[in-house]
Amino acid sequence: MTFQTQKSINVFIHNLHPSTLKLSAVSRDDSDDFKLQLHEYPERALLLVEPDDYIILNHPPDQAYLDYLIDIGIGTRNLLIPSSQGESLSEKVLKDKSLLAFLQQLGEQGNQVVLHPYMSTQLEAKIALKIKGTVNGPPPELSLKVNSKIYLPTLLHELALPVPEYEIVNSMKVLETAKKFIAQYDKIIIIGNHTYGGLAVWPIRNQAELNALTINLSQCNTEELFLIEKRYDVLCSPNIQYLITQSAIQELGLSDQILDQAMKHHGNTYPSSATQLEILWRDSRRLCEALQAQGYRGLLGIDFIETTEGQVFAVDINGRANASSFGLYVLRKLFPDSYPEKHLIMLTHINIGKPVTFTELTDILGQYNLFDPQTKQGILPYNTGFLQWGKFSAIIIANTQAESERLQRFLKRLSISLL
Numbered sequence: 001m002t003f004q005t006q007k008s009i010n011v012f013i014h015n016l017h018p019s020t021l022k023l024s025a026v027s028r029d030d031s032d033d034f035k036l037q038l039h040e041y042p043e044r045a046l047l048l049v050e051p052d053d054y055i056i057l058n059h060p061p062d063q064a065y066l067d068y069l070i071d072i073g074i075g076t077r078n079l080l081i082p083s084s085q086g087e088s089l090s091e092k093v094l095k096d097k098s099l100l101a102f103l104q105q106l107g108e109q110g111n112q113v114v115l116h117p118y119m120s121t122q123l124e125a126k127i128a129l130k131i132k133g134t135v136n137g138p139p140p141e142l143s144l145k146v147n148s149k150i151y152l153p154t155l156l157h158e159l160a161l162p163v164p165e166y167e168i169v170n171s172m173k174v175l176e177t178a179k180k181f182i183a184q185y186d187k188i189i190i191i192g193n194h195t196y197g198g199l200a201v202w203p204i205r206n207q208a209e210l211n212a213l214t215i216n217l218s219q220c221n222t223e224e225l226f227l228i229e230k231r232y233d234v235l236c237s238p239n240i241q242y243l244i245t246q247s248a249i250q251e252l253g254l255s256d257q258i259l260d261q262a263m264k265h266h267g268n269t270y271p272s273s274a275t276q277l278e279i280l281w282r283d284s285r286r287l288c289e290a291l292q293a294q295g296y297r298g299l300l301g302i303d304f305i306e307t308t309e310g311q312v313f314a315v316d317i318n319g320r321a322n323a324s325s326f327g328l329y330v331l332r333k334l335f336p337d338s339y340p341e342k343h344l345i346m347l348t349h350i351n352i353g354k355p356v357t358f359t360e361l362t363d364i365l366g367q368y369n370l371f372d373p374q375t376k377q378g379i380l381p382y383n384t385g386f387l388q389w390g391k392f393s394a395i396i397i398a399n400t401q402a403e404s405e406r407l408q409r410f411l412k413r414l415s416i417s418l419l
Contacts, residue, residue: 007110007111007112008111008112008113008114009053009054009106009107009111009112009113009114010049010050010052010053010054010114010116010136011053011054011055011056011080011103011106011113011114011115011116011133012045012048012049012053012054012055012056012115012116013042013045013055013056013089013090013093013115013116013117013118013124013127014041014042014044014045014089014117014118014321015042015088015089015090015117015118015119015121015123015124016038016041016042016088016089016118016119017038017087017088017090037386037389038088039058039385040058040383040385040386041118041383042055042056042057042058042089042118043057043061043382043383043384043385044321044326044382044383045116045118045321046061046066046069046074046075046076046382047069047074047075047326047329047330047382048116048321048325048326048329049075049076050076051070051075051076051077052076052078053076053078054076054078054079054080054106055076055078055079055080056080056081056082056089056093056099057079057080057081057089058081058082058089058092059081060079060081061079061384061385062357062358062384062385062387064357064358064359064362065358065381065384068358068362072334072371072373072380073333073334073373074330074333074334080099080102080103082095082096082099083096083098083099084096088123090117090121090123090124090126090127091123093127094123094126094127094130100127100130100131103127103131103133104130104131104132104133106131107131107132107133112133112134113128113131113132113133113134114133114134114135114136115127115128115133115134115135115136115137116136116137116298117135117136117137117298118320118321119137119143119147119319119320119321120135120137120138120139120140120143120298120319120320121140121143122140124137124140125139125140135297136297136298137297137298138291138294138295138296138297138298138319139295142291142294142295142296142319143319143320146291146296146300146317146319147194147317147318147319147320148193148194149191149192149193149194149195149227149316150168150193150225150227151317152314152315152316152317153166153168153227155287155290155317156314158290159286159287159290161283161286161287161314162283162311162312162313162314163313164229164230164232164305164313164315165185165229165230166227166228166229166230167181167227167228168225168226168227168228169225169226169228170222170223170224170225170226171217171220171221171222171223171224171225171226172222174190174213174217174226174228175210175213175214175217177228178190178204178210178228179207179210181228181229181230182204182205182206182207182210184230185230185231186205187203187204187205187230187231188203188204188228188229188230188231189201189202189203189204189228189229189230189231189263190202190204190213190226190227190228191226191227191228191229192224192226192227193224193225193226193227201262201263201264202263203231203261203262203263229315232305232307232308232309232311232313233307233308233309234305234306234307234308235273235274235275235306235307235308236256236272236273236274236305236306237256237257237259237303237304237305237306237315238254238255238256238257238272238274238280238303238304238305238306239254239255239256239257239268239301239302239303239304239322239324240253240254240280240281240284240301240302240304241253241254241255241299241300241301241322241324241325241328242284242288242299242300242301242302243298243299243300244288244291244292244296244297244298244299244300245297246292246297249285249288249289249292251281252299252325252328252329252332253270253324253328253331253332254270254271254272254274254277254280254281255268255269255270255271255272255324255327255328255344255346256268256269256270256272256273256274257303257324258347265323265348266347266348266349267323267345267346267347267348267393268323268324268327268344268345268346269344269345269346270324270327270328270331270342270343270344270345270346271340271343271344274304274306275306276306276310276312279312280304280306280312283304283312283314284302284304284314287302287314287317288300288302291317291319296319298319298320299320299321299322299325300317300318300319300320301317301318301320301321301322301324301325302314302316302317302318303315303316303317303318323346323348323393324346326346326382326395327344327346327395328344330380330395330397331344331395331397334373334376334397335376341399342397342398342399343396343397343398343399343400343401343403343404344395344396344397344398344404345395345396345404345407345408346393346394346395346396347393347394347395347396347408347411348383348393349383349386349391349392349393350391350392350393350394350411350414350415351390351391351415351416352364352390352391352392352414352415352416353390353416354390355387355388355389355390356387356390357387358381358384358387361381361384361387361392362381364414365379365381365414369407369410371395371397376397376399377397377398377399377403378396378397378398378407379394379395379396379407379410379411380394380395380396380397381393381394382394382395394411396408396411
């Protein structure tokens with residue numbers, strides 16, 4: 001993914017660590033599973049890189065998977081693996097003097113090394129300082145603000161954009177305020193100040209579901225903040241992806257989120273079924289312009305809801321690469337002239353119930369169902385580091401809606417947990 005001039009050397013480092021996300025009131029089981037899988041997340045950036053770019057990973061990817069990506073025109077063989085130890089990938093890089101020296105050398109002779117993080121933090125800023133490079137992302141302080149869930153209502157008010165019915169409270173007042181909202185609206189959503197992929201998001205319909213949240217709240221400090229909102233009846237939950245630079249705001253695409261009853265995210269579908277496209281593009285653009293003026297750079301995702309009563313609300317901003325970022329970028333890369341006519345389904349964490357290698361996965365999927373540049377459609381697996389737990393993610397690319405739905409049904413039969 002080339003964002004800069006030809007003299008830029010792009011280095012992707014999709015570092016992710018629980019301390020970065022600061023997840024709110026998450027159950028221990030969810031947290032433990034999440035931490036176990038963090039080691040494999042950096043591999044996703046293979047879908048974003050160009051052949052001349054570099055990517056930093058915790059370990060080499062499955063060679064068969066890398067070969068498959070390269071054969072269809074995705075990824076790079078310029079892999080950098082830190083030799084040091086650390087709790088996160090960025091910490092490993094900061095401790096690896098030889099890797100830091102290599103990155104600094106890349107920037108010599110007039111070149112500019114540009115780090116492309118998953119989410120901009122102090123760690124990537126330190127790496128950039130040491131190698132005399134730059135970060136394609138917002139300043140860490142702005143990144144923290146944008147990814148805070150209680151910031152969006154403030155921004156919406158400033159821009160005079162529609163705001164869902166809400167109240168911001170600390171952990172001591174969540175239950176009291178939630179009871180008031182349930183009495184008024186029946187269905188509500190409690191959102192932690194810091195969430196990720198449906199973690200720390202609780203749809204509440206009755207007192208029993210509210211009581212179940214009590215244990216999670218007991219783990220919080222008294223000043224932990226939560227957003228309590230009315231839950232609207234929705235037609236769809238669109239997500240809009242942007243790439244923001246100093247001088248431009250590029251639209252990457254609009255897709256619908258796939259959410260279950262617990263509001264956990266399972267993927268996206270493209271094209272979107274939204275009916276109020278003009279409002280979605282207009283409001284999202286205004287949000288991007290406001291963030292750009294504050295210094296925001298890099299990928300940004302904005303979630304909306306379109307209600308059955310015709311209202312359109314922005315309900316979340318993710319100041320980082322989103323699950324849909326990978327699919328939409330791949331689609332544009334493979335089909336730069338025809339991507340608007342394509343049908344796309346992005347599915348996360350498909351569970352096939354047993355550990356397999358990528359080669360074994362391709363046998364299970366069958367060559368006929370794998371993405372093929374000749375037919376220009378099929379299933380493109382990613383997150384293959386999760387195969388050690390019997391899980392992976394997939395991008396379905398099809399020429400027709402019927403074919404995309406056929407491939408989705410195929411994966412649903414294959415998976416023990418797919419919606």
